[in-house]
Amino acid sequence: MEDGWRYFVHGWTCVIEELFKVEVTPAIVGKLSEVSPGPRGSSTLPRVWDRGVLGRPFSSLPARAQRRYCLLHETSGSAPFASPAVSATSALLQTDPGHPLASDSGAPSPSPAQQSTPSMTHEVAFDLRGVSKRYPGVLALDSVSLTGYAGEVLALCGANGAGKSTLGRLLAGQEQPTAGTITVTGYDKHIRTPADADNAGILFMHQEPVIIDDFTVAENVCLKNLSSARSVKPWHFVSRKQSASTLSALSSVGLKHLPPGALGRGLGPAARQMLALSRVQVTPHQLLILDESTASATEEYFSDVCALVEHEKAAGVSVLFISHRLPEVFKIATRIAVLRDGRLITVVDTADTSPSEITTLMIGATVDAIDPPETVDEQLAPILEVIELSSGSASCVSFAVRPGEVVGLYGLIGSGRSSIVRAISGNQTRRSGTVKVNGRVVPAKNPHQAMRHGLIYVTENRHREGLFKDFTNSQNLTFAALKKFATLGVIRRKQERDRVKELMLAFQVKGEARTLTNALSGGNQQKVCIAKWLETRPDVVLLDEPTKGIDIGARQHIYQLIRDIASEGKGVVVVTSEADEALMICNRVLVLVGGHIVREFEPNSITSDLLIRTSLEGAEAWT
Amino acid sequence: MDLNEPRGSAAPGRGSDPPVKPAPGPAAGLNAGLTWQASGAWATEHYSVFILLLLVIVGAILSPAFLGIRNLQNIGLQTSIFGLVTLAEFLVVLTHGIDISVGSVVGLSGVLGAGLFGGSNVFVAVLIGVGVGALVGVINGYLIAYRALEPFIVTLGMLSLARGLVYVYTQGMPMQPSANDFSTVANLYVIGIPVEFLIWVAFIFIVSFVLRHTVFGRRVYAVGSSADAARAAGVPVRNTLFLVYLIAGMLSGLAGFLLAAQVEVGTPTAGNLYELTAIAGVVIGGTRLAGGKGSVFNTVVGTLIFGGITDLLVLLNINTFETEAFTGGLILGVLFLMSLHMPKWFPGRSSRAHRSPV
Numbered sequence: 001m002e003d004g005w006r007y008f009v010h011g012w013t014c015v016i017e018e019l020f021k022v023e024v025t026p027a028i029v030g031k032l033s034e035v036s037p038g039p040r041g042s043s044t045l046p047r048v049w050d051r052g053v054l055g056r057p058f059s060s061l062p063a064r065a066q067r068r069y070c071l072l073h074e075t076s077g078s079a080p081f082a083s084p085a086v087s088a089t090s091a092l093l094q095t096d097p098g099h100p101l102a103s104d105s106g107a108p109s110p111s112p113a114q115q116s117t118p119s120m121t122h123e124v125a126f127d128l129r130g131v132s133k134r135y136p137g138v139l140a141l142d143s144v145s146l147t148g149y150a151g152e153v154l155a156l157c158g159a160n161g162a163g164k165s166t167l168g169r170l171l172a173g174q175e176q177p178t179a180g181t182i183t184v185t186g187y188d189k190h191i192r193t194p195a196d197a198d199n200a201g202i203l204f205m206h207q208e209p210v211i212i213d214d215f216t217v218a219e220n221v222c223l224k225n226l227s228s229a230r231s232v233k234p235w236h237f238v239s240r241k242q243s244a245s246t247l248s249a250l251s252s253v254g255l256k257h258l259p260p261g262a263l264g265r266g267l268g269p270a271a272r273q274m275l276a277l278s279r280v281q282v283t284p285h286q287l288l289i290l291d292e293s294t295a296s297a298t299e300e301y302f303s304d305v306c307a308l309v310e311h312e313k314a315a316g317v318s319v320l321f322i323s324h325r326l327p328e329v330f331k332i333a334t335r336i337a338v339l340r341d342g343r344l345i346t347v348v349d350t351a352d353t354s355p356s357e358i359t360t361l362m363i364g365a366t367v368d369a370i371d372p373p374e375t376v377d378e379q380l381a382p383i384l385e386v387i388e389l390s391s392g393s394a395s396c397v398s399f400a401v402r403p404g405e406v407v408g409l410y411g412l413i414g415s416g417r418s419s420i421v422r423a424i425s426g427n428q429t430r431r432s433g434t435v436k437v438n439g440r441v442v443p444a445k446n447p448h449q450a451m452r453h454g455l456i457y458v459t460e461n462r463h464r465e466g467l468f469k470d471f472t473n474s475q476n477l478t479f480a481a482l483k484k485f486a487t488l489g490v491i492r493r494k495q496e497r498d499r500v501k502e503l504m505l506a507f508q509v510k511g512e513a514r515t516l517t518n519a520l521s522g523g524n525q526q527k528v529c530i531a532k533w534l535e536t537r538p539d540v541v542l543l544d545e546p547t548k549g550i551d552i553g554a555r556q557h558i559y560q561l562i563r564d565i566a567s568e569g570k571g572v573v574v575v576t577s578e579a580d581e582a583l584m585i586c587n588r589v590l591v592l593v594g595g596h597i598v599r600e601f602e603p604n605s606i607t608s609d610l611l612i613r614t615s616l617e618g619a620e621a622w623t
Numbered sequence: 624m625d626l627n628e629p630r631g632s633a634a635p636g637r638g639s640d641p642p643v644k645p646a647p648g649p650a651a652g653l654n655a656g657l658t659w660q661a662s663g664a665w666a667t668e669h670y671s672v673f674i675l676l677l678l679v680i681v682g683a684i685l686s687p688a689f690l691g692i693r694n695l696q697n698i699g700l701q702t703s704i705f706g707l708v709t710l711a712e713f714l715v716v717l718t719h720g721i722d723i724s725v726g727s728v729v730g731l732s733g734v735l736g737a738g739l740f741g742g743s744n745v746f747v748a749v750l751i752g753v754g755v756g757a758l759v760g761v762i763n764g765y766l767i768a769y770r771a772l773e774p775f776i777v778t779l780g781m782l783s784l785a786r787g788l789v790y791v792y793t794q795g796m797p798m799q800p801s802a803n804d805f806s807t808v809a810n811l812y813v814i815g816i817p818v819e820f821l822i823w824v825a826f827i828f829i830v831s832f833v834l835r836h837t838v839f840g841r842r843v844y845a846v847g848s849s850a851d852a853a854r855a856a857g858v859p860v861r862n863t864l865f866l867v868y869l870i871a872g873m874l875s876g877l878a879g880f881l882l883a884a885q886v887e888v889g890t891p892t893a894g895n896l897y898e899l900t901a902i903a904g905v906v907i908g909g910t911r912l913a914g915g916k917g918s919v920f921n922t923v924v925g926t927l928i929f930g931g932i933t934d935l936l937v938l939l940n941i942n943t944f945e946t947e948a949f950t951g952g953l954i955l956g957v958l959f960l961m962s963l964h965m966p967k968w969f970p971g972r973s974s975r976a977h978r979s980p981v
Contacts, residue, residue, distance in 0.1 A: 465855040467852060480856045493836065
């Protein structure tokens with residue numbers, strides 16, 4: 001049975017490799033077999049919806065459905081169908097950059113004289129004035145003013161959470177700024193919806209390539225041109241499959257070998273990314289936003305991306321290149337804008353700077369080092385023992401934590417870090433394994449059981465699992481340990497109030513007891529979250545990404561908090577994806593690769609570089 | 624008004640970190656409109672009170688008898704039955720569920736209370752009524768909480784099942800209880816106030832107390848707000864859900880007995896479309912259908928609005944068919960109004976303020 005399956009997969013792997021000249025990745029095999037539906041949210045496409053559409057030509061769907069489909073997949077609402085004439089124009093663009101219709105209808109087109117040196121034209125393509133974006137609890141962008149010019153590539157650099165993607169989404173009309181104005185040359189109205197962005201000639205390339213599995217390659221290329229039902233006729237598709245513009249679009253991104261009639265389903269991640277990029281050729285636009293669009297494009301495709309961007313530049317298109325990979329940025333960009341914590345730090349010409357300088361700007365002031373953790377008595381009996389635990393992507397993991405010790409679980413996303421802590425705390429089912437707290441076996445049933453055994457799990461997903469959006473700070477803080485404040489199920493309100501006051505002071509939560517926790521900043525929300533579970537007086541504390549989405553200042557508080565918890569003699573396990581964080585707060589760091597613990601480090605014996613390398617290279621060794 | 628102490632959600636962002644600068648543009652507008660904002664927030668929370676006031680005024684103008692003692696007693700009798708059912712519905716809706724079988728339960732417990740054992744003893748009838756409700760609640764709760772089925776479908780099935788059983792048991796004929804004192808409860812008045820009304824008031828206070836002051840109540844809100852977070856915080860989510868459906872069933876069962884006592888007979892059609900009125904009362908009371916948000920007070924106001932309107936239509940000699948159509952229309956109208964998102968109408972909370980000046 002097992003063997004037969006393997007042969008089957010192998011056979012198909014060969015066929016696909018032959019047919020599509022693509023490397024078959026585990027992702028494709030997974031698609032082929034559909035053995036496991038995968039973790040929730042692993043697919044970028046909403047599955048239910050896809051099922052409904054399966055086998056039906058896009059044009060046969062009602063207009064509303066088409067529009068929703070586009071909104072779901074690319075969030076580009078209904079746009080007027082690009083008439084063949086316009087498409088032809090954009091096809092022309094590739095061969096003749098100096099074509100007078102190079103820019104979209106409303107925009108004044110650059111004269112041939114300026115075209116030779118497009119970077120010198122300084123014709124404004126888009127202009128952001130004091131743009132701010134506030135999400136509940138987080139200020140993602142803080143009055144950013146940025147101008148992009150036609151015919152240049154402006155790179156947007158920044159660390160995770162710096163606000164790069166937010167800026168891209170604002171410009172593409174997918175979200176509205178909280179304050180400030182965005183103007184795009186040639187479009188005198190405000191961009192409020194993705195449809196407006198389409199009208200303004202903004203082409204947004206999403207981080208995750210939007211490829212519809214059940215559409216052919218050709219259909220996927222022209223996806224953007226299908227947004228309006230009125231103008232789409234079924235025969236358009238047929239003609240487009242072999243049309244010159246589709247073929248040239250494919251060959252321009254190095255996908256010449258793909259048969260236009262093949263389904264999007266069988267493509268590898270790199271090919272998908274490039275296929276999405278090929279839309280640049282058939283969709284009229286004057287501003288191109290590439291949001292980490294090279295993330296899964298391999299080396300061989302990167303030259304095509306470069307060529308593509310060069311083309312765009314020559315055609316007078318303004319390109320916004322969002323990335324944190326500096327080598328690519330320096331190869332492509334003419335100017336670099338650096339964002340940090342939602343603020344625009346600087347904009348420099350690529351020629352005048354170096355990668356190391358940009359790195360420094362991106363990171364900014366690093367978190368002040370806190371004192372190294374106290375050493376733990378090796379003789380102490382472990383407070384938490386995990387024996388051969390298998391769950392989710394983690395398999396056969398064993399480790400122990402002593403009282404007062406902070407153990408870090410470090411690894412790439414998908415290496416099983418979260419699976420381990422979730423399984424320990426009963427938030428996820430275990431396949432096998434035993435968990436002991438103070439020598440007593442903790443049953444795997446549910447979080448409630450784990451809490452009764454003195455084991456708490458502070459979730460990485462605050463909004464979904466950590467806090468109640470309708471609860472005040474006070475209600476959230478006491479919720480996990482509510483029984484402590486109750487006699488016969490009736491809450492002693494005064495005691496609850498007093499305790500909340502103490503807690504808010506002790507954890508330095510900046511807020512009032514009676515305001516909604518949702519209104520706090522990310523850091524304060526996290527403090528409430530940790531305090532809530534600590535109130536149950538646990539022996540072992542499991543923290544999953546405790547500093548996710550928290551600004552640097554508040555991180556310091558969280559680190560100190562973790563240290564304090566440990567010094568009370570509790571065992572602490574911290575899951576983290578930041579090497580520096582792991583090295584700073586942990587007594588020991590366990591590196592996870594492919595669901596196994598591959599190495600164990602003492603923080604002072606290793607640099608963060610080496611830690612990252614272990615997690616990466618171990619990955620190849622183990623998979 | 625003390626501007627430094629806004630209530631609840633009236634001031635989002637109040638607790639945020641100091642270094643976070645307020646957005647420059649709209650901030651000025653916000654400060655200017657803070658009093659407006661606070662009152663707007665209050666009005667949004669309690670707008671149903673205004674609807675009730677409006678109803679009382681309109682009623683008093685249209686019909687002089689509307690505010691008479693006799694009529695108020697009538698309204699009290701009417702709404703106490705509706706009220707118990709609406710309370711049951713409210714609890715279920717708080718957990719992001721819905722129970723459309725309440726009306727059928729009212730009918731079933733009414734006819735069984737009046738008919739079983741010949742309806743010879745009132746106390747047995749009460750027990751039967753509540754017991755039938757509890758049984759239905761147990762079945763609903765088991766299927767919804769432990770078998771994770773959709774509340775809507777489960778209670779839809781139960782709606783049909785219970786009503787069917789009513790007709791099977793009664794053969795379509797009203798059940799005449801043999802006990803002489805069967806309707807005593809309905810005819811008792813304490814200083815002019817019907818006892819049934821007082822029973823409702825008692826349950827209002829009990830439910831309110833449970834929701835505000837007990838661990839169970841906090842859990843009900845928590846499960847409705849986010850079942851995931853509740854589970855992670857160690858709440859026995861399924862037990863909580865089960866209990867809520869059980870309580871809802873028992874409240875409906877009690878209402879069924881009281882209704883039978885009021886009309887002195889177990890009518891097979893009793894409680895027809897009560898689920899509609901109950902859901903409408905809950906919705907008009909501003910309870911979020913997605914769960915986790917709502918107050919008993921507003922639900923009571925919602926019930927009174929419906930009781931008052933029904934009574935007013937009777938006073939105005941409008942026939943029952945038209946009343947039914949009117950009720951349905953009113954629900955749709957209110958839902959439409961709610962979809963307009965009330966806060967928009969008050970300066971300071973308006974989303975327009977956040978838009979950049981063109």
